[in-house]
Amino acid sequence: MELVSLQQVREAAGRMAGVAVRTPVLPCPWAEGEFWVKPENLQPMGAFKIRGAVNAMALLGGAASTAGVVTHSSGNHGQALAYAARVMGTPCAVVVPEGAAPVKVEAMRGLGARVITVPPERREEVAREVAEEEGASLVPPFDHPDVIAGQGTVGLEIVSDLSTVDVVLVPVGGGGLASGVATAVTALCPDARVIGVEPELAASAAESLERGRPVSWPPERTRRTIADGVRMGLSELTFAHLRERLDSVVTVTEEEVRAAMGVLARRAHLVAEPSGALATAAYLSGRVPRGRTVAVVSGGNTDPLLLAEVIAADTARRH
Known part of the structure; x- marks a missing residue:
């Protein structure tokens, strides 16, 4: 299986101009050790997903302009594709699993997407059916080299801003972000370690790498985690990237997330969804190697009530 190259990631970076934000690497003097965060929650629609969506849409060109694009998503990729489609004047449909966060679903609709709600286990199947029936282009949330290359621009920017980075911590769900970041960072900083982070209640990537093949966890198992954006398992394509380029995967508890x-909100002044x-939870847990570390804050589309709850809990811990 052919993996995404550093050159593809660099080419994707050129397609971001004017749509995706080049986010900074922010120092965190309040943390122990040398710690920075990469705040992808500052993107126009609140998450890194805009990068892969923009790159994929740009490479589709005129093929997507009339019939439109379709995807399946629990929220952030759907918002990203809807945003990119609106910028490019293209119709967009998003197949959403039942139980998706209302704040994300409403954001998709607000960006002009047609939302189709289905049982979680049918999201991919229905997205393919809609694409075939309507002649639309399917832009999957992670299982595509153009999407992976777009997400890899996060890694390019990390290395550009902190060329002596030792450890990069990145969330893992479907694996598109981790695949892209690992592609860029390992090519440019061979001695750096790229470590994936999953919740214990949706740790299919860790199990997949341990078993040497992609392992799927059923929706009734992964829906236990608060981290709704990482409930999908790896594809064959993302598994191949992570097996080759990721150093390891660590897991964190729901309480640590x-x-x-709460820490990101109070100390870094950043709104992060679970x-x-x-990645920050993994660093704070102390279960990852120390060194000059960057944690990717992959998104900030969270429920306001949950945000208030975790801030209150963090305040109580400090008093």
């Missing part, structure tokens, strides 16, 4: 959300707080 909540605590990290999936977006995974």
